[in-house]
Amino acid sequence: MSASNDAVRELIYRSCRCLDTHDFDGYIALCAPAFRYRITVYSPELRKEMIWLNHDRDRLAALLAAVPRHLARLGSLQRNATVYTIERDGTEGPARVTSAFSVFNIDNEGRPSVFAVGHYHDTVDVGGERPLLVARNARLASRDLGIGSHVPI
Amino acid sequence: MPSRSAATWERPPPLPDGHYVSGRVYHDEQIFAEEREHIFRKVWHFVCHESEVAEAFDFRTVERADVPLLVVRGEDGHIRTFINVCSHRGARVAMEPGGNARTFTCFYHHWTYDTEGSCVSMPRPEGYDHTPIRKEDMGLREVKTDVKWGFVFVNLDDDCAPLDDFLGGALDIFDRVLPNAELEVFHYHRAEIDANWKAYQETIVDLYHEFMHVILRDTQMPAASMDDREMRTYANGHVTIAGLKADYEKYVGWGHRDDSTCFPGLEPDDARFAPLFPAQTFITRGTVMRIDTVQPVTAHKCLIESRGLGLKGESPEDRMMRIDQHNEYWGPFGRNVTEDAFAAEGCEVSFGKGAALRGIIARDEGGKGQCDSGLRGFWAEWSRRMGRPASHPTND
Numbered sequence: 382m383s384a385s386n387d388a389v390r391e392l393i394y395r396s397c398r399c400l401d402t403h404d405f406d407g408y409i410a411l412c413a414p415a416f417r418y419r420i421t422v423y424s425p426e427l428r429k430e431m432i433w434l435n436h437d438r439d440r441l442a443a444l445l446a447a448v449p450r451h452l453a454r455l456g457s458l459q460r461n462a463t464v465y466t467i468e469r470d471g472t473e474g475p476a477r478v479t480s481a482f483s484v485f486n487i488d489n490e491g492r493p494s495v496f497a498v499g500h501y502h503d504t505v506d507v508g509g510e511r512p513l514l515v516a517r518n519a520r521l522a523s524r525d526l527g528i529g530s531h532v533p534i
Numbered sequence: 535m536p537s538r539s540a541a542t543w544e545r546p547p548p549l550p551d552g553h554y555v556s557g558r559v560y561h562d563e564q565i566f567a568e569e570r571e572h573i574f575r576k577v578w579h580f581v582c583h584e585s586e587v588a589e590a591f592d593f594r595t596v597e598r599a600d601v602p603l604l605v606v607r608g609e610d611g612h613i614r615t616f617i618n619v620c621s622h623r624g625a626r627v628a629m630e631p632g633g634n635a636r637t638f639t640c641f642y643h644h645w646t647y648d649t650e651g652s653c654v655s656m657p658r659p660e661g662y663d664h665t666p667i668r669k670e671d672m673g674l675r676e677v678k679t680d681v682k683w684g685f686v687f688v689n690l691d692d693d694c695a696p697l698d699d700f701l702g703g704a705l706d707i708f709d710r711v712l713p714n715a716e717l718e719v720f721h722y723h724r725a726e727i728d729a730n731w732k733a734y735q736e737t738i739v740d741l742y743h744e745f746m747h748v749i750l751r752d753t754q755m756p757a758a759s760m761d762d763r764e765m766r767t768y769a770n771g772h773v774t775i776a777g778l779k780a781d782y783e784k785y786v787g788w789g790h791r792d793d794s795t796c797f798p799g800l801e802p803d804d805a806r807f808a809p810l811f812p813a814q815t816f817i818t819r820g821t822v823m824r825i826d827t828v829q830p831v832t833a834h835k836c837l838i839e840s841r842g843l844g845l846k847g848e849s850p851e852d853r854m855m856r857i858d859q860h861n862e863y864w865g866p867f868g869r870n871v872t873e874d875a876f877a878a879e880g881c882e883v884s885f886g887k888g889a890a891l892r893g894i895i896a897r898d899e900g901g902k903g904q905c906d907s908g909l910r911g912f913w914a915e916w917s918r919r920m921g922r923p924a925s926h927p928t929n930d
């Protein structure tokens with residue numbers, strides 16, 4: 382039996398929550414072994430597509446595991462996502478899921494500001510017991526990310 | 535040593551001028567205004583790489599010293615720069631960050647300019663028949679432009695010295711690379727951060743802050759002797775740093791770079807820095823180049839533009855390798871640049887309203903190791919151009 386659309390939606394939301402709370406093991410557990418993570422964005426300056434991060438599951442896991450060693454931005458990031466569409470080829474084939482996200486930075490004084498806005502374009506394996514992320518393209522619409530972030534979006 | 539009282543805290547440090555910087559330089563509004571006139575409107579500015587305007591009629595819009603600029607390659611192949619302001623009533627002419635256009639029509643009253651800056655048409659020109667206004671005299675204001683190894687520089691001062699005089703040989707640190715490589719920009723981002731422009735630029739010249747970066751502690755500091763480093767200062771406040779090495783695989787999750795396709799003349803572990811005055815930095819790390827510029831926005835905000843460059847015409851695999859290696863250190867999700875911006879914002883908190891009175895730049899390691907000679911070179915040039923010593927820039 383393939384995973385339901387509700388389970389797919391929960392996967393997307395869980396992935397956001399794991400990054401929000403720095404539960405990086407939990408995030409990696411949502412990813413299939415062949416997982417590919419990318420952050421992409423179009424540059425109207427260069428009139429070119431750009432890739433701002435490109436990792437397989439192992440390298441992403443290493444990057445996330447090293448986050449606590451770094452001098453990271455203060456406060457926290459909070460991801461708000463909405464699943465727009467879930468497209469399935471057949472019952473067992475991977476689903477293509479498009480979600481909107483906005484990421485807020487909450488600084489140490491509790492002040493919120495918008496960090497980034499864009500869409501997740503996800504490929505989700507729905508054939509197993511529980512759905513797994515096979516690929517995520519975090520596609521940015523905004524491009525000025527201030528000081529940036531050690532934690533992906 | 536005990537903590538300090540107000541008297542000892544406020545007393546200038548027992549150092550010569552030039553070995554410390556007054557906190558005023560980061561927040562004084564008069565100083566900020568003068569920087570625009572005495573520095574940013576006088577120096578040569580890197581504005582883009584020629585690959586950003588590769589074809590005839592390609593253009594880029596940028597800002598330098600609060601002046602909007604239009605950089606465009608003409609039909610004759612020459613790259614020219616104009617102030618991006620309409621001669622009629624001052625509207626901005628080209629709006630897009632980049633594109634390709636044979637002419638630029640101002641949105642407001644449709645005066646139209648060609649890629650050589652001539653005003654080629656104005657609607658209903660007979661309305662000016664009773665005045666001396668003729669389209670032939672209404673071209674865009676051209677700005678001095680020169681191209682060095684594919685880097686496009688402009689200068690808003692028509693009386694400036696030539697670009698090569700300004701550079702004074704500082705870019706020659708790349709002379710094994712750049713004359714032999716055709717480069718292409720693959721990464722561009724801009725970021726406004728809450729810091730005075732100098733606080734960010736200082737992070738590039740300051741080698742002592744290597745300790746702040748995990749990746750530099752892991753990969754750079756153990757890779758070569760501090761004595762192998764060579765920090766040089768040049769006329770006009772430029773600095774170069776060579777002799778840095780990196781063992782990239784020492785950072786968990788990163789790979790060897792030994793098999794990587796390097797820039798010509800560079801080894802995979804070879805890092806070279808050229809922070810040019812006032813705030814434009816060229817860096818190579820074996821396989822990839824980064825160029826940063828910093829523009830003042832207010833005394834408390836600056837705009838960082840950051841580019842990554844690879845080799846033109848390289849294979850998709852090599853380009854992807856270069857993008858990945860660029861992103862390891864740099865870009866908004868890089869392990870390094872984010873921390874430098876954090877540092878600049880962290881100093882703004884204390885310098886921005888005057889709580890921090892001074893910064894000490896007195897380390898002397900003879901241009902090796904983590905010497906402050908580069909910072910002193912930067913501040914000496916700042917002091918010269920501003921006519922104010924950075925250690926006590928105001929009379930009080």
Ligand code: FES
Pocket residue numbers: 620621622623624625640641642643644645
């Ligand atoms: S302001 Fe440009 S045409 Fe009038």
Ligand SMILES: [Fe+2]
Pocket residue numbers: 737738743747870873874
């Ligand atoms: Fe740094």
